[in-house]
Amino acid sequence: DTAVSQTPKYLVTQMGNDKSIKCEQNLGHDTMYWYKQDSKKFLKIMFSYNNKELIINETVPNRFSPKSPDKAHLNLHINSLELGDSAVYFCAAASGGTYEQYFGPGTRLTVT
């Protein structure tokens, strides 16, 4: 059983389109995250939800909107895609205490 899963794994789309990435975790953890990894492998936090409540919202364009329908799901919707949005997006889940984060396999987004 995959602990944190993301769909799709690859997403190729044109500038200006709107797309969504889905994330699901079966770990029962309270906190979920979205990270962006650029072409130089640098990882940056974008958003975090704790029990469906937004707790971290970094300086991310408002074209990016996270949605958490329940504790096990955190989706990322992106409007009006731009070339600079091309990256790998990782979802992660963590519990309280040590906050060990468990990552999904990533979604490689390519905007053409």
Added chain:
Amino acid sequence: GEDVEQSLFLSVREGDSSVINCTYTDSSSTYLYWYKQEPGAGLQLLTYIFSNMDMKQDQRLTVLLNKKDKHLSLRIADTQTGDSAIYFCAERDTGRRALTFGSGTRLQVQP
């Protein structure tokens, strides 16, 4: 703000030990982590250390923490070709409940 730094590249021969270093700036960090990322894959949690510890060993992995110098290292004993990957150091930002990652160290293991 918090900053985590790592050297970008390390090359070792199979069977040797690898030591990957990391420095951080947030003195209030409570947990520090090491993650491994293989090509095309997500990040795999290898180990973590609590800030009141100096050392943690887990099979071939040894983590050393020098809190005074804010220096963390990961030693991999008997490095194998399967250890080739990018290794990320991360610290827990207690205020935001998020991790701040270093830029990653690419480990290349030569046969």
